[in-house]
Amino acid sequence: MPRTSALQAMTLTYRRDLVLAFRHWEQVAQPVVFFAMVTTLVPLALSPELNELRQVAGGMLWIAALLAALLGLEFLYRADHTDGTLEQMLLSGQPLGLLAAAKTAAHWTACGLPLVLVSPLLAVTLGVPTEALCTLMLSLALGTGILSALGAVGAALTLGLRRGSVLLSLLVLPLAMPALIFGARAVDMAIQGEVARGPLLLLGAMCVLSLTLAPFAVAAALRISLE
Amino acid sequence: MDAEAGQVVHVAGPNGSGKTTLLRVFSGLLPAEQGGIRWRGLPITSDLEAYATTFCYLGHSDALKADFTARENLAYGVGLRRPVTAAGIDEVLSRAGLSGCHELHARVLSAGQKRRLAMARVMLAAAPLWILDEPFTNLDHVGVLLLSDVIAEHLDGGGAVIVAAHQPPAIPRHTASCVELS
Amino acid sequence: MNWTWFHKLASPPHFYRIAGRLAPWFGWPAFLLIVVGLYGGLVLAPADYQQGDGFRILYVHAPSAWMSMFIYSTLAIAAGIGLVWRIKLAHAVAAASAPVGAWFAFLALATGSLWGKPMWGTWWVWDARLTSELILLFLYMGLIALRASIDERERADRACAVLALVGVVNLPIIHYSVYWWNTLHQGSTITKIGKPSITSDMLWPLLVMMVGFTLYFAAILMTRLRAEVIRRERDASWLREGLAR
Numbered sequence: 001m002p003r004t005s006a007l008q009a010m011t012l013t014y015r016r017d018l019v020l021a022f023r024h025w026e027q028v029a030q031p032v033v034f035f036a037m038v039t040t041l042v043p044l045a046l047s048p049e050l051n052e053l054r055q056v057a058g059g060m061l062w063i064a065a066l067l068a069a070l071l072g073l074e075f076l077y078r079a080d081h082t083d084g085t086l087e088q089m090l091l092s093g094q095p096l097g098l099l100a101a102a103k104t105a106a107h108w109t110a111c112g113l114p115l116v117l118v119s120p121l122l123a124v125t126l127g128v129p130t131e132a133l134c135t136l137m138l139s140l141a142l143g144t145g146i147l148s149a150l151g152a153v154g155a156a157l158t159l160g161l162r163r164g165s166v167l168l169s170l171l172v173l174p175l176a177m178p179a180l181i182f183g184a185r186a187v188d189m190a191i192q193g194e195v196a197r198g199p200l201l202l203l204g205a206m207c208v209l210s211l212t213l214a215p216f217a218v219a220a221a222l223r224i225s226l227e
Numbered sequence: 228m229d230a231e232a233g234q235v236v237h238v239a240g241p242n243g244s245g246k247t248t249l250l251r252v253f254s255g256l257l258p259a260e261q262g263g264i265r266w267r268g269l270p271i272t273s274d275l276e277a278y279a280t281t282f283c284y285l286g287h288s289d290a291l292k293a294d295f296t297a298r299e300n301l302a303y304g305v306g307l308r309r310p311v312t313a314a315g316i317d318e319v320l321s322r323a324g325l326s327g328c329h330e331l332h333a334r335v336l337s338a339g340q341k342r343r344l345a346m347a348r349v350m351l352a353a354a355p356l357w358i359l360d361e362p363f364t365n366l367d368h369v370g371v372l373l374l375s376d377v378i379a380e381h382l383d384g385g386g387a388v389i390v391a392a393h394q395p396p397a398i399p400r401h402t403a404s405c406v407e408l409s
Numbered sequence: 410m411n412w413t414w415f416h417k418l419a420s421p422p423h424f425y426r427i428a429g430r431l432a433p434w435f436g437w438p439a440f441l442l443i444v445v446g447l448y449g450g451l452v453l454a455p456a457d458y459q460q461g462d463g464f465r466i467l468y469v470h471a472p473s474a475w476m477s478m479f480i481y482s483t484l485a486i487a488a489g490i491g492l493v494w495r496i497k498l499a500h501a502v503a504a505a506s507a508p509v510g511a512w513f514a515f516l517a518l519a520t521g522s523l524w525g526k527p528m529w530g531t532w533w534v535w536d537a538r539l540t541s542e543l544i545l546l547f548l549y550m551g552l553i554a555l556r557a558s559i560d561e562r563e564r565a566d567r568a569c570a571v572l573a574l575v576g577v578v579n580l581p582i583i584h585y586s587v588y589w590w591n592t593l594h595q596g597s598t599i600t601k602i603g604k605p606s607i608t609s610d611m612l613w614p615l616l617v618m619m620v621g622f623t624l625y626f627a628a629i630l631m632t633r634l635r636a637e638v639i640r641r642e643r644d645a646s647w648l649r650e651g652l653a654r
Contacts, residue, residue: 001353002309003308003309004306004307004310009307020292083288083289083291084286087284087286088290090279091254091255091282093277093279093280093308094308095276153571157555158555158558161558163558167554167555170550170551170554171551171554171555171572174547174551175579175583177544177583178579178585178586181586181587181589185590206582213578217575220492220571224571225568227256
């Protein structure tokens with residue numbers, strides 16, 4: 001009997017998750033709106049002066065994006081767990097780590113990518129010069145990728161727990177701190193006109209590392225949570 | 228306990244006796260604390276993923292996406308395991324008595340129709356072993372007869388079925404061997 | 410190789426007895442060493458050239474910091490063993506160690522803070538080591554919170570094992586990142602809680618304290634493990650018979 005290959009299964013899963021996400025596009029919009037709101041909190045809390053805002057823009061944008069991405073992690077497994085389809089994925093005979101990687105990729109496309117695309121608009125409101133916007137987007141693309149990968153592990157571990165979303169944030173935030181350090185540094189360097197090659201390369205390395213190692217942890221965590 | 232080709236095993240017992248737990252152990256979701264499960268002589272723990280390709284599991288939940296149509300649910304649910312065609316989906320939907328429901332979202336289907344759709348998934352997946360946990364729930368009288376027929380056809384074709392149910396299932400042309408849990 | 414001794418050790422009733430007998434063998438030497446170490450550090454060691462007597466808090470700060478990292482590694486290894494070979498005792502070790510490690514991390518942070526006040530006038534400083542220690546404390550709290558949130562013991566054990574392994578892989582990355590971050594912003598305040606250059610009569614109390622703390626951890630681990638074993642084997646017959654006696 002012909003079997004679906006692992007690659008076909010991954011593509012199917014990726015497309016399925018994207019279609020499901022966009023059938024509820026208001027869920028896709030929530031992290032973006034959250035990102036915008038937190039960015040608005042910054043001038044309200046600090047100062048309306050663009051010169052002052054520019055000093056903290058790199059860090060603040062990154063913090064806001066991180067928190068928004070954390071918010072979106074909730075949607076990764078919750079629905080599939082509730083209606084039983086996650087269990088069926090486990091029982092499909094396909095490598096669970098690859099299916100989980102496909103789900104993570106779809107989640108990043110529906111949740112992380114919008115944050116990246118919206119970031120230039122928000123960055124301008126904090127006084128970030130146009131030359132720095134490219135670095136900002138690249139750093140956020142890598143950072144949200146890292147967060148999706150690490151967050152998937154956390155989401156798999158906290159599957160079905162009451163108040164799991166708060167616990168998820170507690171578990172994932174310490175792991176995301178290195179990405180924050182380098183990402184914010186990259187944006188700050190770009191704001192000051194330097195090329196942020198070092199931090200971006202390190203971010204890229206962390207992204208590749210988390211994308212390759214996380215699926216193993218996610219598969220193990222999913223099996224544990226679904227026992 | 229043994230399950231052989233053409234055989235239907237009925238796992239019986241009152242509520243809370245562990246029927247669902249036992250079936251989950253059969254499907255590899257739960258590790259067995261004592262003893263083990265073997266498929267064709269090999270322990271399933273040696274390659275859980277390969278074992279998973281040999282059976283189809285129907286649990287308490289229907290495993291349907293409310294936002295997907297009946298067709299889309301089958302396309303993904305079975306497509307993960309083996310390639311499906313539109314014709315194949317149409318055929319199994321009409322066999323399950325869901326002819327008009329192709330483009331209906333699972334959300335609007337009744338509980339009985341959802342159970343039939345879940346059963347359609349099992350049928351289309353064409354795995355040798357079926358592990359069914361209370362498959363007759365929510366089915367009307369016609370649905371129960373239909374499901375019994377479907378199981379009988381599967382057994383005729385050399386498949387095996389493990390069913391957990393309160394009542395002994397009436398499968399035409401086959402008698403179920405019973406495992407009682409207390 | 411004959412593994413029966415290992416399986417015997419890992420059997421709960423056997424381990425319970427052994428742990429009970431071992432605990433005082435760790436505990437009393439620990440007490441002794443800590444007293445000696447404290448005396449050596451607080452009284453005998455000469456005052457530091459730059460920091461005066463304030464540096465003496467190093468004798469509690471450094472061993473605590475070291476213990477918090479040592480315990481995390483131990484915890485991760487035990488959890489890994491429990492996960493791969495499904496040994497319940499290994500999971501119990503991880504469960505029992507986590508709060509101890511967290512307290513050591515907290516102690517390191519508190520003593521670090523106390524050190525900072527007389528030296529540099531502030532209760533807190535974003536020194537690389539202190540920040541790293543703080544993140545380690547967060548990792549511990551995550552482990553403890555996850556275990557508390559899951560009701561089924563098996564799932565809790567295995568989930569915490571995965572988390573501990575993920576944490577231990579990330580720990581070097583976090584450590585390096587924090588150090589790098591700290592070097593970027595030198596100059597505004599004195600950022601390093603620097604170790605004074607150590608002479609031998611300053612060094613030996615430090616080593617004594619480290620060994621003392623390690624033995625203390627071993628003693629406390631034995632005691633906590635006995636409590637863990639009781640909790641996990643609540644319904645087992647050997648426990649009921651043992652208590653009845």
